[in-house]
Amino acid sequence: MFSLTVADHVMIAHSFRGEEFGPAQRVHGATFVVEAEFRAPALDAANLLVDIAAARVELRKILDGFDYNNLDTLPVFAGKNTTTEFLCLHVHGELCAALKDGRLGDGGKKVEAVKVLLRESPLAWAAYEAAVG
Amino acid sequence: MFSLTVADHVMIAHSFRGEEFGPAQRVHGATFVVEAEFRAPALDAANLLVDIAAARVELRKILDGFDYNNLDTLPVFAGKNTTTEFLCLHVHGELCAALKDGRLGDGGKKVEAVKVLLRESPLAWAAYEAAVG
Amino acid sequence: MFSLTVADHVMIAHSFRGEEFGPAQRVHGATFVVEAEFRAPALDAANLLVDIAAARVELRKILDGFDYNNLDTLPVFAGKNTTTEFLCLHVHGELCAALKDGRLGDGGKKVEAVKVLLRESPLAWAAYEAAVG
Amino acid sequence: MFSLTVADHVMIAHSFRGEEFGPAQRVHGATFVVEAEFRAPALDAANLLVDIAAARVELRKILDGFDYNNLDTLPVFAGKNTTTEFLCLHVHGELCAALKDGRLGDGGKKVEAVKVLLRESPLAWAAYEAAVG
Amino acid sequence: MFSLTVADHVMIAHSFRGEEFGPAQRVHGATFVVEAEFRAPALDAANLLVDIAAARVELRKILDGFDYNNLDTLPVFAGKNTTTEFLCLHVHGELCAALKDGRLGDGGKKVEAVKVLLRESPLAWAAYEAAVG
Amino acid sequence: MFSLTVADHVMIAHSFRGEEFGPAQRVHGATFVVEAEFRAPALDAANLLVDIAAARVELRKILDGFDYNNLDTLPVFAGKNTTTEFLCLHVHGELCAALKDGRLGDGGKKVEAVKVLLRESPLAWAAYEAAVG
Numbered sequence: 001m002f003s004l005t006v007a008d009h010v011m012i013a014h015s016f017r018g019e020e021f022g023p024a025q026r027v028h029g030a031t032f033v034v035e036a037e038f039r040a041p042a043l044d045a046a047n048l049l050v051d052i053a054a055a056r057v058e059l060r061k062i063l064d065g066f067d068y069n070n071l072d073t074l075p076v077f078a079g080k081n082t083t084t085e086f087l088c089l090h091v092h093g094e095l096c097a098a099l100k101d102g103r104l105g106d107g108g109k110k111v112e113a114v115k116v117l118l119r120e121s122p123l124a125w126a127a128y129e130a131a132v133g
Numbered sequence: 134m135f136s137l138t139v140a141d142h143v144m145i146a147h148s149f150r151g152e153e154f155g156p157a158q159r160v161h162g163a164t165f166v167v168e169a170e171f172r173a174p175a176l177d178a179a180n181l182l183v184d185i186a187a188a189r190v191e192l193r194k195i196l197d198g199f200d201y202n203n204l205d206t207l208p209v210f211a212g213k214n215t216t217t218e219f220l221c222l223h224v225h226g227e228l229c230a231a232l233k234d235g236r237l238g239d240g241g242k243k244v245e246a247v248k249v250l251l252r253e254s255p256l257a258w259a260a261y262e263a264a265v266g
Numbered sequence: 267m268f269s270l271t272v273a274d275h276v277m278i279a280h281s282f283r284g285e286e287f288g289p290a291q292r293v294h295g296a297t298f299v300v301e302a303e304f305r306a307p308a309l310d311a312a313n314l315l316v317d318i319a320a321a322r323v324e325l326r327k328i329l330d331g332f333d334y335n336n337l338d339t340l341p342v343f344a345g346k347n348t349t350t351e352f353l354c355l356h357v358h359g360e361l362c363a364a365l366k367d368g369r370l371g372d373g374g375k376k377v378e379a380v381k382v383l384l385r386e387s388p389l390a391w392a393a394y395e396a397a398v399g
Numbered sequence: 400m401f402s403l404t405v406a407d408h409v410m411i412a413h414s415f416r417g418e419e420f421g422p423a424q425r426v427h428g429a430t431f432v433v434e435a436e437f438r439a440p441a442l443d444a445a446n447l448l449v450d451i452a453a454a455r456v457e458l459r460k461i462l463d464g465f466d467y468n469n470l471d472t473l474p475v476f477a478g479k480n481t482t483t484e485f486l487c488l489h490v491h492g493e494l495c496a497a498l499k500d501g502r503l504g505d506g507g508k509k510v511e512a513v514k515v516l517l518r519e520s521p522l523a524w525a526a527y528e529a530a531v532g
Numbered sequence: 533m534f535s536l537t538v539a540d541h542v543m544i545a546h547s548f549r550g551e552e553f554g555p556a557q558r559v560h561g562a563t564f565v566v567e568a569e570f571r572a573p574a575l576d577a578a579n580l581l582v583d584i585a586a587a588r589v590e591l592r593k594i595l596d597g598f599d600y601n602n603l604d605t606l607p608v609f610a611g612k613n614t615t616t617e618f619l620c621l622h623v624h625g626e627l628c629a630a631l632k633d634g635r636l637g638d639g640g641k642k643v644e645a646v647k648v649l650l651r652e653s654p655l656a657w658a659a660y661e662a663a664v665g
Numbered sequence: 666m667f668s669l670t671v672a673d674h675v676m677i678a679h680s681f682r683g684e685e686f687g688p689a690q691r692v693h694g695a696t697f698v699v700e701a702e703f704r705a706p707a708l709d710a711a712n713l714l715v716d717i718a719a720a721r722v723e724l725r726k727i728l729d730g731f732d733y734n735n736l737d738t739l740p741v742f743a744g745k746n747t748t749t750e751f752l753c754l755h756v757h758g759e760l761c762a763a764l765k766d767g768r769l770g771d772g773g774k775k776v777e778a779v780k781v782l783l784r785e786s787p788l789a790w791a792a793y794e795a796a797v798g
Contacts, residue, residue, distance in 0.1 A: 002484050003526045009387050013279035013295035013336065018179045020238075022186065023334035029279035029295010031387050046417045047485040052523050053421065068289035070279065085135050086180040105419075121275050121297050122787060124185050127136045142786050146678035146694035146735065151445045153504075155452065156733035162678035162694010164786050201688035203678065218401050219446040254674050254696050255654060257451050260402045268750050269792045284578045286637075288585065312683045313751040318789050319687065351534050352579040371685075388521060390584050393535045408653050412545035412561035412602065422600035428545035428561010430653050467555035469545065520541050520563050550711045552770075554718065617667050618712040656717050659668045 003115075004049040005037040006056045010063050014071035014082045021081075027070065032087065033119040034063060036095055037129075040110045050107040058103055062094040084120050088128035092116045096132045136248075137182040138170040139189045143196050147204040147215045154214075160203065165220065166252040167196060169228055170262075173243045183240040191236055195227040217253045221261035225249045229265045269381075270315040271303040272322045276329050280337035280348045287347075293336065298353065299385040300329060302361055303395075306376045316373040324369055328360040350386045354394035358382045362398045402514075403448040404436040405455045409462050413470035413481045420480075426469065431486065432518040433462060435494055436528075439509045449506040457502055461493040483519045487527035491515045495531045535647075536581040537569040538588045542595050546603035546614045553613075559602065564619065565651040566595060568627055569661075572642045582639040590635055594626040616652045620660035624648045628664045668780075669714040670702040671721045675728050679736035679747045686746075692735065697752065698784040699728060701760055702794075705775045715772040723768055727759040749785045753793035757781045761797045 013029040036059050040049050066074055071082040080086060092114055099108040115129035146162040169192050173182050199207055204215040213219060225247055232241040248262035279295040302325050306315050332340055337348040346352060358380055365374040381395035412428040435458050439448050465473055470481040479485060491513055498507040514528035545561040568591050572581050598606060603614040612618060624646055631640040647661035678694040701724050705714050731739055736747040745751060757779055764773040780794035 001528055002487070003528075004484060005524050005526075007522045009389075011290075011294050011296050011387065013293045016179070020179060020181070020184055024277075026334055027279045027293070027336040027339075028277050028334040029297075029336075030277050031295075031297040033388060043482070043484050043488075046415070046419065047480040047482040048419070049484050049525065051419055056522070068292055068294040070293040070295075073293075081180040083176070083180040085137060085176055085182050088135070089176075121277065122299060123140045123189070123275075125138050126182065127138075129134055129136075142788070144689075144693050144695050144786065146692045149445070153445065153447070153450055157676075159733055160678045160692070160735040160738075161676050161733040162696075162735075163676050164694075164696040166787060201691055201693040203692040203694075206692075214446040216442070216446040218403060218442055218448050221401070222442075254676065255698060256406045256455070256674075258404050259448065260404075262400055262402075267794055268753070269794075270750060271790050271792075273788045282578070286578065286580070286583055309748070309750050309754075312681070312685060313746040313748040314685070315750050315791065317685055322788070347579040349575070349579040351536060351575050351581050354534070355575075389539045389588070391537050392581065393537075395533055395535075408655075410556075410560050410562050410653065412559045423543075425600055426545045426559070426602040426605075427543050427600040428563075428602075429543050430561075430563040432654060467558055467560040469559040469561075472559075520543065521565060522541075548711070552711065552713070552716055613712040615708070615712040617669060617708055617714050620667070621708075655672045655721070657670050658714065659670075661666055661668075 001039055001041055002043060002049050003037050003039045004052065004055065005035055006052060006059055007033060007035045008056065008059050008063055009033045010067040012066060012069055012071055016081050016083070018081065027072070030120045032084070034059065034091060035117040036091070037115040037117070038111045039113040041112065042110065044107050048107055050104050050111065054104055058095070058098045062091055062098070084118050084126040085128065088116045088118050088126055092128045092130065099132055134172055134174055135176060135182050136170050136172045137185065137188065138168055139185060139192055140166060140168045141189065141192050141196055142166045143200040145199060145202055145204055149214050149216070151214065160205070163253050165217070167192065167224060168250040169224070170248040170250070171244045172246040174245065175243065177240050181240055183237050183244065187237055191228070191231045195224055195231070217251050217259040218261065221249045221251050221259055225261045225263065232265055267305055267307055268309060268315050269303050269305045270318065270321065271301055272318060272325055273299060273301045274322065274325050274329055275299045276333040278332060278335055278337055282347050282349070284347065293338070296386045298350070300325065300357060301383040302357070303381040303383070304377045305379040305381070307378065308376065310373050314373055316370050316377065320370055324361070324364045328357055328364070350384050350392040351394065354382045354384050354392050358394045358396065365398055400438055400440055401442060401448050402436050402438045403451065403454065404434055405451060405458055406432060406434045407455065407458050407462055408432045409466040411465060411468055411470055415480050415482070417480065426471070429519050431483070433458065433490060434516040435490070436514040436516070437510045438512040438514070440511065441509065443506050447506055449503050449510065453503055457494070457497045461490055461497070483517050483525040484527065487515045487517050487525050491527045491529065498531055533571055533573055534575060534581050535569050535571045536584065536587065537567055538584060538591055539565060539567045540588065540591050540595055541565045542599040544598060544601055544603055548613050548615070550613065559604070562652050564616070566591065566623060567649040568623070569647040569649070570643045571645040571647070573644065574642065576639050580639055582636050582643065586636055590627070590630045594623055594630070616650050616658040617660065620648045620650050620658050624660045624662065631664055666704055666706055667708060667714050668702050668704045669717065669720065670700055671717060671724055672698060672700045673721065673724050673728055674698045675732040677731060677734055677736055681746050681748070683746065692737070695785045697749070699724065699756060700782040701756070702780040702782070703776045704778040706777065707775065709772050713772055715769050715776065719769055723760070723763045727756055727763070749783050749791040750793065753781045753783050753791050757793050757795065764797055
């Protein structure tokens with residue numbers, strides 16, 4: 001299996017509901033480094049999995065949907081705890097939609113699975129991986 | 134599959150028995166960066182896999198069992214070559230015990246697999262991953 | 267000149283006033299990796315500059331003053347744009363106060379200068395360095 | 400499953416054929432950080448998967464085959480687009496040959512799968528993983 | 533003294549003339565991570581040293597002058613060994629010109645010194661620092 | 666001022682004398698990443714400060730003097746607390762001797778100052794910088 005990963009980052013604010021979150025119930029924030037990994041069993045004739053430049057553009061478009069925002073105020077996240085785990089799932093869904101819409105080219109159509117990893121600090125990160133549904 | 138990883142480090146001394154170890158047969162040491170990854174197929178109602186703060190506390194307790202020690206002198210490692218690979222297995226076992234004892238909360242009970250990765254230098258690292266037995 | 271650096275991190279929300287800030291005028295957030303460097307011309311009899319454990323504790327206390335908060339709501343930052351540069355200055359002042367109060371031991375009293383560096387993302391960071399006033 | 404990874408790097412020039420490569424159709428270059436991961440279900444009696452020193456030597460020999468070269472001029476890559484993905488496959492093949500030839504010792508003979516990851520920049524990397532065929 | 537640093541990267545090919553360069557006399561390449569540090573004694577009324585977004589744009593423009601190229605073929609580098617040290621000097625000169633032209637705003641006019649650091653691999657990097665001439 | 670830095674690492678054991686060291690009074694260990702920075706005001710005719718390959722070789726020779734050892738048992742460190750700060754000073758002295766002996770070539774003779782930085786963990790590092798005495 002081949003994989004190709006591109007990285008970017010966002011700087012967001014948010015808060016969590018639930019006593020288990022302790023001080024993170026307050027409005028706080030994070031720089032999330034976002035790593036998007038595309039997996040496919042074969043390369044195309046040019047020896048590419050997906051085009052890195054195209055992958056970076058699509059990831060950036062998805063991140064622009066919530067970068068530099070307080071996630072508590074965005075309709076797309078209404079009523080959700082935007083944990084690192086959950087945001088991985090969110091970006092994963094958006095990337096799969098981009099792949100299926102052909103926004104990552106023909107290479108993207110061969111992608112079988114995607115893994116999205118978000119680093120919230122040097123000491124903690126989360127990921128979600130699943131087939132392109 | 135979701136995953137959540139927390140990191141910490143230990144600073145230990147040890148030595149190895151066997152000619153294949155060359156200079157590492159002498160007492161030497163390592164800073165091991167320890168990454169503990171928990172995997173589960175779903176999040177809880179709060180959108181958490183396991184609580185990061187709880188995971189860091191439990192990992193720290195496990196590492197306190199051998200941090201700042203010469204592993205050659207600890208009964209738990211008697212007669213063992215404490216290679217990086219072996220220490221991954223050791224920490225994995227301790228984390229699985231913590232999960233099964235409920236020390237990582239209800240979230241921990243849904244964890245299906247754990248991966249423990251130890252970085253011994255910028256140029257070498259090892260890992261052990263397995264289901265929570 | 268010797269130097270000793272300890273690192274930690276905070277996860278905060280804030281917003282900026284001024285058109286030049288563009289989207290950062292909205293409430294957003296950051297994980298700041300904080301590096302505190304202490305400089306002294308000589309070591310003590312034990313070959314220490316400052317005790318690493320003590321330095322980490324004092325840095326942590328200072329960071330607890332604003333970690334997991336929206337800086338816009340904290341009286342200490344009222345009316346301030348809490349840019350990365352400014353937060354370096356803030357932590358620098360707090361560390362110098364700790365050094366002068368003897369909270370970093372006798373070693374701390376020989377520290378001549380302090381540099382505080384905050385990383386806001388993999389692509390941008392700021393620092394403030396100055397003598398211990 | 401255990402894994403053991405060693406890292407090294409190469410500094411190469413190359414160019415790509417195909418309009419989709421844009422400016423990368425020109426002769427340009429890369430520092431590739433190369434991570435070679437060996438996977439095995441068990442350790443040997445000394446608690447080793449493969450010997451780190453031996454793994455680093457074999458990886459270095461493979462990389463010496465194209466390090467400090469313009470890949471466009473090497474017969475082994477004639478007519479190929481030497482994308483990051485493709486180079487992962489190339490190194491993977493060479494490592495599997497080394498394992499099967501016994502150049503990584505008895506430990507190497509138990510290795511069931513290999514993953515080769517090449518980092519071309521802080522923002523993009525690729526990998527190829529497969530069983531030792 | 534305050535400092536503000538932004539980072540980017542380039543992927544170039546080049547070769548060196550001189551026996552001391554050994555295998556680097558062949559056309560080879562590098563990913564250079566480029567860190568541009570601006571130093572000033574004070575912040576502006578908005579608590580900024582220079583605007584990070586503007587700094588990133590100007591650094592990118594300078595890097596576009598040689599990114600994805602074989603430096604041996606660019607007139608600007610004719611007859612030069614484009615060592616890592618030399619490229620630091622080159623980028624430093626371009627950044628100082630940008631500062632003096634006001635392309636980094638009023639904040640840029642207060643910048644007293646600039647340091648440019650290029651990482652050629654995880655094991656080697658170079659820098660050039662000097663006053664804004 | 667130009668600078669050129671090369672990096673390597675050692676894996677050592679040691680212990681400290683003095684109650685202030687707490688658990689570090691026990692025999693423990695560290696992976697020290699060692700960064701050796703050479704500073705000179707000008708480059709040579711080939712645009713080099715010092716040759717990177719030569720610098721790596723000389724640094725490696727110095728590190729071989731204590732790598733994979735228990736520093737408590739080495740005559741060169743008898744009666745010393747081998748703190749991170751102290752080891753920076755030790756390596757600095759050895760590098761200055763190499764520069765003065767001409768082991769780093771003519772380029773090395775122009776080096777005016779050296780900085781040695783040792784990272785003991787992701788959260789703590791020390792350095793010593795001084796003129797080539």
